Amino acid sequence: MRKIIILILFFLPAIMQAQTESPKRMIIDMTTGIKVNLFEPKFGNASDCLLSTKTISPFIKGRFSYFFSSQWGAFIDLKLASATHSGKDYSNIVPNLYYNLGDDFNENKSTTLHDGSIGGTYRIENKNWSIRTRLGIGIGEMLAKNPDFTIKEKGSNNLYYIRYTAGDSYMEVDELPFLNPGISLSYKYNNLLFNVDIDYTQFIQKVSYTYVLTDAYTQEVIEKRKFAPKSLSGNLEIGLGVSFCY
Amino acid sequence: MKYLLRTMIVLAIFLGMGCDCEGYWDEEPEYKSCKLTDFQLYHMNNEGKQPVEGTSAGIKKEAYILRIDLITDSLIRANNYYYYKLEDGIIKLDINTINTFNQDYPAGADIRPCFTNYPRTVEQNIGDYTQKGDTIDIMTGSKIYLALRTIPQAGLHSFKVTLTLASGKKIEKETTPIALY
Numbered sequence: 056m057r058k059i060i061i062l063i064l065f066f067l068p069a070i071m072q073a074q075t076e077s078p079k080r081m082i083i084d085m086t087t088g089i090k091v092n093l094f095e096p097k098f099g100n101a102s103d104c105l106l107s108t109k110t111i112s113p114f115i116k117g118r119f120s121y122f123f124s125s126q127w128g129a130f131i132d133l134k135l136a137s138a139t140h141s142g143k144d145y146s147n148i149v150p151n152l153y154y155n156l157g158d159d160f161n162e163n164k165s166t167t168l169h170d171g172s173i174g175g176t177y178r179i180e181n182k183n184w185s186i187r188t189r190l191g192i193g194i195g196e197m198l199a200k201n202p203d204f205t206i207k208e209k210g211s212n213n214l215y216y217i218r219y220t221a222g223d224s225y226m227e228v229d230e231l232p233f234l235n236p237g238i239s240l241s242y243k244y245n246n247l248l249f250n251v252d253i254d255y256t257q258f259i260q261k262v263s264y265t266y267v268l269t270d271a272y273t274q275e276v277i278e279k280r281k282f283a284p285k286s287l288s289g290n291l292e293i294g295l296g297v298s299f300c301y
Numbered sequence: 302m303k304y305l306l307r308t309m310i311v312l313a314i315f316l317g318m319g320c321d322c323e324g325y326w327d328e329e330p331e332y333k334s335c336k337l338t339d340f341q342l343y344h345m346n347n348e349g350k351q352p353v354e355g356t357s358a359g360i361k362k363e364a365y366i367l368r369i370d371l372i373t374d375s376l377i378r379a380n381n382y383y384y385y386k387l388e389d390g391i392i393k394l395d396i397n398t399i400n401t402f403n404q405d406y407p408a409g410a411d412i413r414p415c416f417t418n419y420p421r422t423v424e425q426n427i428g429d430y431t432q433k434g435d436t437i438d439i440m441t442g443s444k445i446y447l448a449l450r451t452i453p454q455a456g457l458h459s460f461k462v463t464l465t466l467a468s469g470k471k472i473e474k475e476t477t478p479i480a481l482y
Contacts, residue, residue, distance in 0.1 A: 154350045156421060205421065210348045211363040212448040214420055271420040272450065 078125045078180065079246070079300035082187075084118040084239070086252045088294025090136050094286070105200045105219055106262055106284060109139045114292060120176055120187070130189055132172045132235075138198040139165040149217075153206040156214075168228060170195030170256075172235055185241040185248060193235065196228040197288060199262055205271065214271035221262050231288075233258045241298065248298035256290040332386040335375040335440065340472065342462055343368040344479045345446070352423060352446065359480030362453050366419060367396070367476070369445040369462060371427075390438030393465035394431050396447075399475065403454045412460070415451035436467060455482050 092110050114136035122128030149155045172193025179186050199221030207214050222229045237254035261283040268278040344355035345366035352366045375385055396413045398406055406412050418428045427442035459478045465471050 156350065207350065207421075210361055212347050212366065212419070212450065213363075272417050272448075 081301040082120040084298040086294040086296030087115045090114045091291045094288040109141045112137045128176045130176045134170050136168050138168050156205040158204040168196040187239045191235045195233045199229045216269040218267045220265045229262050231258050231260045246300045250296045252294040254292040258288040335373040335385045339372040341370045342476045362481035365449040367447045371443045385440040387438040389466045389468045390436035395463040397461045399459040416447035417450045419446035419448040
């Protein structure tokens with residue numbers, strides 16, 4: 056499914072060849088819309104649960120494009136997106152043999168994530184319409200929870216602390232590299248473009264989690280291991296915007 | 302008007318810098334004095350999420366907690382505004398087994414090392430600091446929860462608890478027998 060989206064986004068302008076008229080060299084895009092999280096947490100996988108965010112969230116972004124020729128150019132893209140943690144499956148993190156006596160897992164905590172990318176862009180336009188495709192590479196933030204739990208073994212006095220840390224730090228966001236193909240369909244009006252903007256963000260690295268199990272009586276570390284989610288994260292962004300051409 | 306506003310902002314910043322909260326946090330809390338008059342012993346069953354008082358049916362030996370309720374001449378409640386301080390603090394807490402505990406601890410043996418402070422906040426709990434050489438005097442709670450961490454042999458067990466106060470006075474008490482299975 057993801058490969059099909061990428062192919063469609065990249066080759067659509069080639070299909071829709073059109074006549075070009077006095078193209079502008081610089082374009083500044085301002086776009087807002089929704090981000091659809093395509094990362095599906097697998098039941099029972101702790102890191103998936105810790106990384107799961109609500110499916111749809113708003114975003115706003117700005118992009119500056121410079122065209123070296125009538126068709127080819129480069130762009131820089133900066134984005135702010137809201138993310139809210141969905142912790143509904145976190146009970147999977149505590150095994151059935153244990154009671155969860157307390158945790159600091161704030162399920163509905165929201166934060167703003169930043170990402171930036173650079174890349175190449177290709178455009179085709181006629182008198183009233185313009186299509187721009189692009190392929191970028193960048194660094195994006197991902198919301199990660201670092202919760203700790205106090206768990207008690209059922210039927211015994213055994214008490215343990217569990218701590219999960221994303222990327223070996225206590226930060227709630229982790230920075231990961233991504234690829235993002237995208238397309239803008241625009242209606243031209245003087246020096247303005249009115250756009251429908253579609254972008255796909257494919258993270259190319261997984262968040263590494265560290266799990267530490269400690270005996271609550273002695274503070275002795277019983278188990279420490281690293282693990283990662285089963286699949287890479289990805290987002291589909293659909294937005295509306297306006298562009299200024301120079 | 303513009304300069305007046307600027308001057309007021311600068312003054313406000315300087316006044317803010319002048320404030321010092323250190324003294325407030327360094328203040329010694331106000332204690333109320335009290336005396337230990339007695340204590341009571343309870344068998345606690347910790348098989349579930351929280352420890353509950355054991356029944357005559359017995360307690361699983363891996364989930365046994367001994368609760369020691371300190372009784373003073375003042376009513377000590379949870380979340381007291383004042384802390385209470387024992388005039389004659391507890392400097393030692395001994396637990397001896399009445400019956401054979403297991404092959405390592407025969408009848409009469411000191412089994413205090415087999416118990417550990419339960420590391421979880423339960424109602425009015427207070428830690429036994431005497432193991433580290435400290436004195437139990439500031440009554441942040443009145444119930445000592447000691448979790449059994451060495452597994453005893455199955456059978457009837459009872460324990461003798463001795464509290465030694467700073468003045469040298471000793472208070473002893475025995476638990477009722479409890480079946481640990």
